[in-house]
Amino acid sequence: MPAYRSPRGTRDLLPDERATWTEVERTAADLAARYGYREMEVPIFERAEVFERGVGEGTDVVEKEMFRLVPRTEESEAWALRPEATAGVVRAYIQHGMQTWPQPVKVSTIGPMFRYDRPQAGRWRQFRQWNVEAIGDPGPAVDAELIELGLRFYRDVGLDDVEVLVNSIGDPACRPAYLERLVTHYREREGLLPELERRRLETNPLRLLDSKDPAMAAINATAPHAVDALCAACGDHFAAVRDHLDALGIRYRIEPGLVRGLDYYTRTAFEYYRSGAEGQQQALGGGGRYDGLVELLGGRPTPGIGFAIGLDRVILTRSEAGAPDVPPTPPLAVVVGADPDATAARLRIATDLRAAGLAVRADLARRKLGRQLEAAVKDGARFAVIVGDELADGKVGLRDLDGASQKPVELEDLVPILRRKAGG
RNA sequence: GUGGCCUUAGCUCAAUCGGCAGAGCACUGGAUUGUGGCUCCAGAGGUUACGGGUUCAAGCCCCGUAGGCCACCCCA
Numbered sequence: 001m002p003a004y005r006s007p008r009g010t011r012d013l014l015p016d017e018r019a020t021w022t023e024v025e026r027t028a029a030d031l032a033a034r035y036g037y038r039e040m041e042v043p044i045f046e047r048a049e050v051f052e053r054g055v056g057e058g059t060d061v062v063e064k065e066m067f068r069l070v071p072r073t074e075e076s077e078a079w080a081l082r083p084e085a086t087a088g089v090v091r092a093y094i095q096h097g098m099q100t101w102p103q104p105v106k107v108s109t110i111g112p113m114f115r116y117d118r119p120q121a122g123r124w125r126q127f128r129q130w131n132v133e134a135i136g137d138p139g140p141a142v143d144a145e146l147i148e149l150g151l152r153f154y155r156d157v158g159l160d161d162v163e164v165l166v167n168s169i170g171d172p173a174c175r176p177a178y179l180e181r182l183v184t185h186y187r188e189r190e191g192l193l194p195e196l197e198r199r200r201l202e203t204n205p206l207r208l209l210d211s212k213d214p215a216m217a218a219i220n221a222t223a224p225h226a227v228d229a230l231c232a233a234c235g236d237h238f239a240a241v242r243d244h245l246d247a248l249g250i251r252y253r254i255e256p257g258l259v260r261g262l263d264y265y266t267r268t269a270f271e272y273y274r275s276g277a278e279g280q281q282q283a284l285g286g287g288g289r290y291d292g293l294v295e296l297l298g299g300r301p302t303p304g305i306g307f308a309i310g311l312d313r314v315i316l317t318r319s320e321a322g323a324p325d326v327p328p329t330p331p332l333a334v335v336v337g338a339d340p341d342a343t344a345a346r347l348r349i350a351t352d353l354r355a356a357g358l359a360v361r362a363d364l365a366r367r368k369l370g371r372q373l374e375a376a377v378k379d380g381a382r383f384a385v386i387v388g389d390e391l392a393d394g395k396v397g398l399r400d401l402d403g404a405s406q407k408p409v410e411l412e413d414l415v416p417i418l419r420r421k422a423g424g
Numbered sequence: 425g426u427g428g429c430c431u432u433a434g435c436u437c438a439a440u441c442g443g444c445a446g447a448g449c450a451c452u453g454g455a456u457u458g459u460g461g462c463u464c465c466a467g468a469g470g471u472u473a474c475g476g477g478u479u480c481a482a483g484c485c486c487c488g489u490a491g492g493c494c495a496c497c498c499c500a
Contacts, residue, residue: 008491060498064425084500113500118425121493122500129500196497207498262499271500283500310500338458367453373460388458401460 009117009125019328020315021128025110027156028130028309032108035149037132040107042088044114045069048080054087054297056263058203065115067125081114084262085131086290086306087297093135094299103136110311122282122313132287133306135294140237143268143289143305144244150272150285150307151250157314158323161275162284163251167227167258168238169206171266171291174231179205181224189219210257225256234267241268264290268305274317284317285309330380331361332422336372338388345387349396349411353385356415358422360385377401383421385414 006012013021029039048068055062067081082088089107092098098105110130119125132149134142147164154162170178183205186193193201194215197208209220230238245252252270260269269288287307294302319325335350337343343364350362361379363372369386376384386397390408398417399406409417 005491065498115499117498119492120495123498124500127500260499285500308500313500336459368457369459371453371460375460377460384460386459397459399459404460406459 007125009119009123011124015328016325020318020326021311023326024157024311024315024318025128025130028110028153028311029108031149031153031156032130032132035106035132035145037106037108037134040089040092040109041111042085042092042109043082044112045079045081046088046091048078050087050091050297051080051083054090054264054293055084059263061115061262065117067114067116083115084113084308085109085111085129086133086262086264086293086308089131089133089306090135090290090293090297090299090304093302094294094297099136099300099302104142105135106133107135108132122316124312127313128311130309130311131306133304135304136302137305138291138303139268139289139305140240141244143241144248144250146287146305146307147245147252147270148248148250150287150309153309154272154284154314158318159274159284159314159321161321162272163253163275164270164272165255165258166241166245166252166268166270167255168230168234168241168267169226169259169265169269169288170230170234174229174234175226178224178226178229181229182206182209185223186219192219206259210259220257227254227256237267260286260288264293264296266291270307272309274321282313283310284313327380329359330382331359332381333358333360333383333385333418334372334376334379334381335360335362335385335387336369336376337363338369338386340366340368342387345391349385349387349414353415353418356419358415358418373399373401383418 032039048066051066052062057063061083066083069079069081071078089109093105108131111128112126113129114126116125117123130153132146134146147166151162151164154160169175183201186197186201186205186208190198190201192215193208197211197216200207206226208216209223209225211220227238242254255271258269258271260271265288267289269286271286272284273282274284285307287305289303289305291303292301293304294300333353335346335353337346343362343366346362347364350360353360361376361381363375365372365375373384382401384397384399384401386399386406388397390396391411394411395408396411396414397406398409398414
């Protein structure tokens with residue numbers, strides 16, 4: 001029982017595990033670049049207001065799950081660790097006058113998010129997300145582009161059976177009227193509502209739609225859907241999004257009960273699930289359009305859309321699906337020596353090889369040659385450079401650890417030989 | 425934030441009715457002194473998650489706390 005351990009809901013990514021992460025994050029960054037989304041970064045904490053206004057005061061994310069930082073003085077600004085990335089990216093868009101850049105501004109970012117929630121498998125207090133945002137494009141084509149990008153990412157990291165659920169939740173033109181109809185629907189059945197749902201009817205009636213309470217199934221079956229109550233503009237937009245998805249040959253499911261948990265979403269909303277593993281906890285990612293967000297945070301009215309993919313869940317799901325871990329890259333060679341104490345010679349030779357761009361470990365522990373070779377093999381190195389008495393003649397032994405063959409090599413020939421081996 | 429199950433060495437797990445805390449793997453060293461994965465030997469590693477209580481005696485029984493997992497809730 002160590003005195004200290006990682007805080008609840010956080011974890012250490014040790015080298016064996018981190019190699020898989022590096023690969024997954026590289027896949028994400030490469031895809032973003034290939035699709036024309038440029039990498040950027042925003043702070044991991046912001047004025048709490050950015051999230052309160054951006055994500056929404058009434059959302060669980062802000063109300064219950066936000067990591068607020070204790071102010072150091074009375075006058076200090078109220079800060080919070082970011083529970084999601086979009087609000088900060090939009091804040092940066094406004095701050096740096098990106099509306100003067102060629103529109104749309106397409107960006108991508110990877111980093112940790114923080115939510116003070118009770119941990120569970122697939123749910124952490126610190127987790128990493130890949131975010132992709134297109135700000136300044138009203139769609140509908142870019143909506144389909146993003147949905148397809150997410151699906152390609154899952155496929156590229158080895159998750160073949162991810163499906164996307166799509167919905168449209170309207171905009172300020174049609175949502176108020178729809179909400180009124182929805183609330184009326186529930187009010188007429190108020191006596192049948194569970195206590196929790198009755199309370200939510202006041203704060204966030206949309207959420208009743210995806211309630212998993214069995215008592216709600218019958219009530220929701222007859223509830224009006226946002227997709228059926230869209231205004232002409234939203235209806236046209238949603239139809240065009242579907243046309244674009246069809247044109248790309250993407251299989252998707254329209255899910256009228258799909259409601260996103262953050263207030264800023266308008267029109268297109270989508271979530272990714274591993275097939276057959278639906279249910280909120282299993283969401284691998286999600287996103288949607290946020291046409292009102294830039295204005296809400298103090299900018300000019302600007303449409304936007306983006307998605308967030310939870311990398312922890314992607315990696316968890318990947319290994320549950322039997323995908324092999326990515327092994328850490330082993331050194332090409334390890335420099336070992338007959339004289340355990342001759343560490344300076346081993347270090348000097350390794351340093352020269354590294355200066356030539358080769359991945360080389362030096363065995364600097366003062367143990368006998370047999371142990372050094374044993375460690376080199378366990379390291380996965382392909383070669384051992386063996387330093388012994390021949391060094392006086394400018395020679396070392398180059399041993400092939402797979403074939404167990406060995407030959408003397410002039411010190412100055414070592415770099416070209418190893419370069420050739422590394423290349424082939 | 426609510427309820428349930430769990431916690432013994434770095435990891436996976438033993439320990440009979442409450443009676444001297446162990447094994448395998450991993451780690452370090454050795455096997456007559458310059459050659460690896462196997463084998464053999466040895467070593468190190470524990471306040472049994474933490475804090476109380478009951479008892480002659482607690483890893484085991486009771487209470488609390490922390491952490492993990494599961495179901496809610498919610499998100500990714």
